[in-house]
Amino acid sequence: MISQLSWKVGGQQGEGIESTGEVFSIALNRLGYFLYGYRHFSSRIKGGHTNNKIRVSTKQVRSISDDLDILVAFDQETIDVNFHELRDGGIVLADAKFKPSIPESDNVTLYSVPFTEIATELGTSLMKNMVAIGATSAILDIEPNQYHEVVNDTYGKKGEKIVEKNMEAISKGAAYLKDELGFNRQDMFLEKADGHKRMFMIGNDAIALGAIAGGSRFMAAYPITPASEIMEYLIEKLPKFGGAVIQTEDEIAACTMAIGANYAGARTFTASAGPGLSLMMEAIGLSGMTEQPLVIIDTQRGGPSTGLPTKQEQSDLMAMIYGTHGEIPKVVMAPSTVQEAFYDTIEAFNIAEEYQVPVILLTDLQLSLGKQTVEPLDYSEINIRRGKLLTEDLPESENKAYFKRFEVTEDGVSPRVIPGMKNGIHHVTGVEHEETGKPSESASNRVAQMDKRLRKLDGLSFKNPVYKNLQHENPDVLLVGYISTRGTIEEAITRLEEDGIKVNHAQIRLIHPFPTQELEPLVEAAKKVIVVENNATGQLASLLKMNVGNAKKISSLLKYDGNPFLPHEIHTRSKELL
Incomplete structure (x- = not known):
């Protein structure tokens, strides 16, 4: 028996590769195994090679494995592209439909299973992925009925008959490998897991959940890989908490809309990738000059320009620190695990409001879209801090002067009000201004305001930087x-x-x-x-x-x-x- 296994499924994009990996991995996660998955996919809707590599272990894992134990192939290209990863003793499970072949090898075994044929006999070729999962379960010594809960959750809305057919496909896949091909190896039997229930999510899901837990009730964004899942998650979940998501016409609108909503007193944010952040740079400067809180998620991908939109890279770092023109205080955070992505998203909102600065939460495609097992989150750790936001009407000032929204303070952070508060009237402008917000080109005022803004972060407190x-x-x-x-x-x-x-x-x-x-x-x-x-x-x-x-x-x-x-x-x- 083994305590760890690497499994990969591949084929043409759009033919169910992702759902194959999802059903397989979720079932094993519910059995108590730790998993780490990474998808290789093309920047197109359908067509092009795609694969999903999933590591299964009885202990925590946070990386892709070097080699591969089992390769499930729905086409010959999958074998050609991924065969080199297979270790000695590895197995290829391939659809007999395309007459699979493997390079000459004494150490890798090919099992040709009629995935498509079995699925078609059951009613539709679309269930070939379930047949493949069944064949895999035979290799791992996992009973087909262990997948029933996941299959029911995935396909239950389509009716009980569909669930039964999918379960039958899994059973027939396992039976074919054992009975027709005489599979009797035990070297890949998985050790039993601890059975504990844990979460299984991508980093983007953790960020979206963190935004809700951190009190955000509005997101403005434009779809872009690999950030779109944050918006998609919140489109479904945020209305349940009285919130809303708006898909804007572009990233410029998304960023300025988030600034405006923060000005109105809501906790809001936006999320994008490198090309979108490039468009937001002037607006980020506006956030810094007007001292409005702003949280932005940058899910890095291959650049420059459109670059490699579905591939891993970490090349936005300098742009996120120095990309804006002029000089403003800014915070850039970089969580390294899914758990940290959840907690750091909450902290990003706290820091943005406490110091009235833009905060960029920097992830990458691997963290954003890589799916992994996560221990239960500790909601008692959540702490909402809104800084110097005044929530009650203000006393009338002498001579009915405007409110000093940009007051020069020792810590660099000025008191903040929301529109409509009695005696809180002030100017807000992107040009340099004095304490009440009125435009000013005075040299002494410029120095005072710049120094005030730039000393904000002297007192920044960040747990475990x-x-x-x-x-x-x-x-x-x-x-x-x-x-x-x-x-x-x-x-x-x-x-x-x-x-x-x-x-x-x-x-x-x-x-x-x-x-x-x-x-x-x-x-x-x-x-x-x-x-x-x-x-x-x-x-x-x-x-x-x-x-x-x-x-x-x-x-x-x-x-x-x-x-x-x-x-x-x-x-x-x-x-x-x-």
Whole structure:
């Protein structure tokens, strides 16, 4: 029996590959297994190769596996593209319809199963994915009836007969492998899981749930990969909490609408990817100048321009810090797990209102769309903080003067009111202004207002700005990453330690303002620092050198081909850099 398995299903986009992976993984999640899934898909609605690689384990996993145990193929291209990942003893389950063939190999076995034929006999070829799941269950020693709850949840709205037919397809797939092909191997039988109930979600779902839990009741957005799932989730859920989602005509409108709604007192946000953030830059500056809270989710993808819209990359980092013209205070956060994505979304709203600044929550395609097992969330940790928002009518000021919305304060944060509050009238404009908001080009006022805005973040409090795994006082190497590289780095560290290399790990969760004090001692203690990131220019490494120094001991480990890091890549390339 084995405690961990890597399974992949592939075929043409639009023929049920995603639903195959969903039913398979959700069923195993409900049995108590830990899962991590990553989809490779094309930037088109239908056609083009797509696959879903899912790792199943009795312990927590947060990365894609290096190799592959089982490949389920609905076409020959799936075999041609993915065969190299199969380990010795691996299995190919392929639809007999396309007369599958595999490269000559003594160590990989092909089982040709008539997925389409069996499904057609049951009423529709669309159920071929259920036949494939059944064949897989025979290999793993999982009874077909374990899928009933998931099949019922997925297809129950279509009627009991459809559920029964899908379950029959699963049973016939398992029976064909055992009875017709004589499958009797036991080397891939999965150890029993603990049976505990856990959540199973993508990062975008966690962000959307975090927005609801954090008190947001309005989202303005324009669809874009890989951010669209946030909007789709909230279109369904937010109205149940008295909220609304508006699909705007473009990202400029989405950002300015979010600013306006925040000005009116609501907690609002928008979400997009790199191209959308480029369009929002002027509006982000407006948020900074008018000191209106603003939360933006940037789900990074391959760029520049349209680039690789459905592929992994982490190349928006510098743009998110320095993209706006002029100088404004800004916060850039980078959660590294699905759980952190939930809690950090809530914290983004708190920080945006406490300091009256734009806050960018930076994710990447792997974290946004990668689906993984998540321990139950602790809702008792939720804390809503609205800063200096005044909620009661104000006393009349002397001479009926306008309210000092942009008052110069010691901490840089001015009192804030919402429209309609008695005695709260003030100007709001994107040009430089004095304390009541009236435009002003006075040199002294300019300095006072700039200094006020820029000292806001001096008092910024952010819990655990750097995730640390420090096993050694003087390590051979400090591995540094951000966002989705965390799980892969952790797995590589285990292998490096087995090689006798002493490794510490820092995953940066607050990108701007940069957590220099947290990182300085870690860099000083290490003989070598290797920064792992999915871009071509080493943007995170550059930030580390700018803010911490020790440039000579800092090296970059980069990958920018559109694919996430694999554990063996970090393991082997780290050894080369040492």
